[in-house]
Amino acid sequence: MTKTLSIATWNINSVRLRIDLVTRFLAEQQPDVLCLQETKCPNDAFPHAAFEKAGYRYRTIAGIKGYNGVAIVSRLPIAPVEAREMCGKPDARHICARLGEGADAITLHNFYVPAGGDIADPEANPKFAHKLAFLEELTRFSETARKTDPRSVLVGDLNIAPLEHDVWSHKQLLDVVSHTPIETKGLMETIATGDWIDAMRLLSPEPKKLYSWWSYRSPDWDKADKGRRLDHVWLGKGLDGALKAGHFFRETRGWERPSDHVPVMVTLDLS
DNA sequence: ATGGTGGTTAGACCA
Numbered sequence: 159m160t161k162t163l164s165i166a167t168w169n170i171n172s173v174r175l176r177i178d179l180v181t182r183f184l185a186e187q188q189p190d191v192l193c194l195q196e197t198k199c200p201n202d203a204f205p206h207a208a209f210e211k212a213g214y215r216y217r218t219i220a221g222i223k224g225y226n227g228v229a230i231v232s233r234l235p236i237a238p239v240e241a242r243e244m245c246g247k248p249d250a251r252h253i254c255a256r257l258g259e260g261a262d263a264i265t266l267h268n269f270y271v272p273a274g275g276d277i278a279d280p281e282a283n284p285k286f287a288h289k290l291a292f293l294e295e296l297t298r299f300s301e302t303a304r305k306t307d308p309r310s311v312l313v314g315d316l317n318i319a320p321l322e323h324d325v326w327s328h329k330q331l332l333d334v335v336s337h338t339p340i341e342t343k344g345l346m347e348t349i350a351t352g353d354w355i356d357a358m359r360l361l362s363p364e365p366k367k368l369y370s371w372w373s374y375r376s377p378d379w380d381k382a383d384k385g386r387r388l389d390h391v392w393l394g395k396g397l398d399g400a401l402k403a404g405h406f407f408r409e410t411r412g413w414e415r416p417s418d419h420v421p422v423m424v425t426l427d428l429s
Numbered sequence: 430a431t432g433g434t435g436g437t438t439a440g441a442c443c444a
Contacts, residue, residue, distance in 0.1 A: 171444080172436055196444080198437065225436085225443050273444055285443095317444095374434040374444090418435075418444080 161428045162402065163234075163257070164189045165266065167313035167389055169371075169419035173197040173229065177205045179413055184212045187407070189423050190234050191257065193268035195315040197227035204229070220250045228253040228268050228314075239265065242299055245291050262428055264397070265307040269296065269314035278338045286335065289317070290344065297348040300392075304352045308396025312354065315419060316390050320345040323364045324387035336386055354392035357424050361404045370406055371419045380412065391424050400426040 166189035170176050173194055184192065192214070197204070199221045209217060214231040218238040221227035227250045230236060239254035251270045256263055272292050275285030304310045320342045322328040331337040349356060362368055369385025376382050393401060403425040410420045 169444095175436070196436090198443095224438070275444095375432080377433080415435095 161262070162425055163191075163264070163428055164423055164425045165191045165193070165311060165313065165391070166421050166423035167193040167195070167268070167315075167391060168421035169195040169270070169315040169389060169417060171196045171198070171417045171419070173199050173227075174203065174205055176415065176417060177208050179410065179416070181208055181212045182413075183407070183410060183421055184214065187421075187423060188233075191230060191232040191236070191266065192421075193253075193266070193313050194229045194231070195227070195268070195270040196225075197221050197229050198225055199227055218253055218255050220253045222248075222250045226250045226270060228270050230255045230266065230268055232257070234258070236266075244295055244299075245288060251292075258428075263307075263309065265303065265310045267300070267303060267310065267312045267314075269312065269316060271296065271315065271317045273317050274335045274341075276335060278333060278335050278340075289335075290340065293318075293341070293344045293348065297344070297351050300348060300354070301352040304354065304394045308394045310394040311397065312352075312392040312394075313390065313422075315388055316345065317388050318342060318345045319386040319388055320349075321359070321364055321387075323367050324369075326367070326369070326384040326386070331386075336388060349392065352392075353395055355395070355398065355401070357391040357393050357401055358387070358404050358406070358422065360401060368406065369408075370422055372411055374418050389419055389422050391422055393424075393426075397426060400428060402427045 274289035277283040280287035370389035
């Protein structure tokens with residue numbers, strides 16, 4: 159018997175405004191688990207009923223008013239795990255859950271890394287300083303997490319496109335926050351320190367271009383195709399060999415009133 | 430070099 163598990167991640171940019179896009183994606187792709195970022199939704203306003211109706215009965219959410227916010231929704235039972243308060247701020251950028259039981263169990267971490275503002279200088283820009291501090295903390299935390307449970311999965315909007323072919327123009331984006339050397343080296347260091355597998359790159363190595371985000375500010379985003387890979391799925395070595403498939407759902411960027419990010423989904427074979 | 434587009438929520442803040 160083959161046991162598969164599919165996990166998707168999507169920066170939805172307001173789960174309430176785009177709940178119909180979320181339920182459409184769930185109906186069409188039927189991931190077992192969906193991790194959301196930028197829900198922009200206080201916990202008491204989370205659209206539970208729509209997820210319940212869609213068959214995603216198991217949920218753990220961490221939202222604040224106005225911005226940030228993360229959630230894990232699942233059609234399989236999940237057990238919430240205590241979230242990490244990153245950089246000492248209660249700003250809803252991490253949530254965690256356990257999936258399954260016994261030897262099959264997996265620990266799933268869902269992160270929303272700070273975007274970092276416009277100026278790539280931590281002295282001049284506190285938001286960039288926060289992003290770099292977050293990245294340092296992510297490196298240490300994720301190494302511990304993966305060692306604690308080798309069957310860990312880390313997903314989310316990490317707001318960094320680490321590789322040359324994770325952006326439409328490596329040269330033109332070297333000074334642009336999300337692809338500066340200090341960020342790309344930092345994220346590669348996080349991967350190396352934690353001994354993570356970059357799932358989408360395992361399936362589609364460089365030099366294939368991979369994008370998960372296209373700016374709202376770019377007219378004709380599809381034709382211009384000035385994308386970046388900001389959304390990631392990492393696997394702990396305890397899941398080495400389990401990765402069966404992965405996909406970026408680019409078509410959702412063309413849906414009406416879209417998120418600027420598209421879902422990424424992986425399928426694991428746990429048999 | 431600039432401004433381009435969105436969401437949240439009530440004048441900015443965030444991306």
